[in-house]
Amino acid sequence: MNKSILATAALAASAATALAADLPSLKAPPPVYVPPPVIWTGFYVGLNAGYNFSNNNNNLVTSAPLLPGAGIFTWALSANAVLPAQNNGFIGGGQAGYNWQFARNFLVGVEADIQGVAASGGSKTALTAAPFAATVFFTAYDARRNLDYLGTVRGRVGFLFTPTLLIYGTGGLAYGGIRNDLGLFQFSTTAPFGVGASSSSDTLVGWTAGGGLEWMFWPNWSAKVEYLYYDLGRVTNAFALIRVPPGIGLYAATQSADRFNGNIVRAGINYHFNWGAAPILASY
Numbered sequence: 001m002n003k004s005i006l007a008t009a010a011l012a013a014s015a016a017t018a019l020a021a022d023l024p025s026l027k028a029p030p031p032v033y034v035p036p037p038v039i040w041t042g043f044y045v046g047l048n049a050g051y052n053f054s055n056n057n058n059n060l061v062t063s064a065p066l067l068p069g070a071g072i073f074t075w076a077l078s079a080n081a082v083l084p085a086q087n088n089g090f091i092g093g094g095q096a097g098y099n100w101q102f103a104r105n106f107l108v109g110v111e112a113d114i115q116g117v118a119a120s121g122g123s124k125t126a127l128t129a130a131p132f133a134a135t136v137f138f139t140a141y142d143a144r145r146n147l148d149y150l151g152t153v154r155g156r157v158g159f160l161f162t163p164t165l166l167i168y169g170t171g172g173l174a175y176g177g178i179r180n181d182l183g184l185f186q187f188s189t190t191a192p193f194g195v196g197a198s199s200s201s202d203t204l205v206g207w208t209a210g211g212g213l214e215w216m217f218w219p220n221w222s223a224k225v226e227y228l229y230y231d232l233g234r235v236t237n238a239f240a241l242i243r244v245p246p247g248i249g250l251y252a253a254t255q256s257a258d259r260f261n262g263n264i265v266r267a268g269i270n271y272h273f274n275w276g277a278a279p280i281l282a283s284y
Contacts, residue, residue: 038163038216039274040101047094048226050266052117052150054087056259087147087262091115095268097156105160107168114151139186145258146179150230152208164216171209174230178204180237182256198237198256206232206261214270222270231261 093115101107151174158168179201186194212226237256 038219039272040099040107040160040166040216042272042274043096043098044222044270044272045094045096046268046270047092048113048115048266048268049090049092050226050264052087052089052091052147052262052264054147054260054262056261087117087145087260089147090118091150091264091266092118093151095270099156099272101160107156107158107160107166109156109158110154111156111170112151112153114149116149117147139184142181142183143256144179144181145260147260147262148177148179150174150176150264152228152230154208158214166214166216167211168214169209169211170226170228172207173205174208174232175203175205176230176232176260178202178232178235178260180235180256180258182237195242200235200237202235204232204235204260206230210264216272220272220274222272224268224270226264226266226268228264228266229262230264231259234259 093113095111095113097109097111099107099109152172154170154172156168156170158166160166179199181197181199183197184195208228208230210226210228212224214222214224216222235258
């Protein structure tokens with residue numbers, strides 16, 4: 001009897017083992033990748049490159065007589081006194097800033113940047129003629145203007161269309177290093193009678209405004225495209241024309257006025273340090 005019971009138990013165990021071998025094996029599901037949360041809050045640094053299109057390309061020259069009888073000479077000088085001299089050129093530099101994301105999909109921040117301007121010099125050489133009675137007055141101009149570097153310190157206000165795509169407006173202070181030179185040589189059909197020159201180099205401070213798009217394409221990395229308008233104001237240089245023989249002396253006060261403003265279109269890349277806490281993500 002005992003032998004029969006043991007044999008039956010052994011047979012049942014063997015059948016259970018065979019049945020278990022035929023069943024499909026159950027494996028743990030593969031891990032699901034959850035991307036890290038997008039963090040805009042924090043400091044960032046980056047590089048940019050683009051192109052500068054100058055708006056005002058004219059150097060305006062005006063004169064006033066200093067001596068009796070010099071009015072004719074001054075009139076001849078100002079007959080064609082608007083000289084085109086562009087400041088277009090490639091730009092490139094770097095930026096640094098800080099973002100703060102709040103209310104789920106809003107962002108405010110501050111950014112500072114500085115760029116060098118390549119091929120920024122504009123020059124114009126012209127010869128004008130102004131007939132008066134039996135005499136023709138000629139004026140030779142040489143106008144040069146350079147924008148050597150351009151920087152900004154701006155605030156930014158943006159809206160996140162998605163956790164990774166930001167559209168923003170920006171504005172603030174702009175500054176730039178400029179050079180402005182003008183040389184004149186005036187003479188008539190009878191004899192040369194006037195020469196003069198002015199030169200200035202300065203850092204101008206003005207304002208800027210614009211906007212752009214920024215895309216967080218990888219954790220800690222973003223790319224942006226941006227447009228800025230800037231206005232650094234006017235530069236005015238005053239000098240006197242010196243009359244050569246006959247009658248050596250000063251005969252006209254001349255003023256050169258130039259405005260440095262323009263448009264920047266550029267692209268950039270930023271590295272975000274992500275020192276801030278991850279924001280609560282909105283449902284987009």
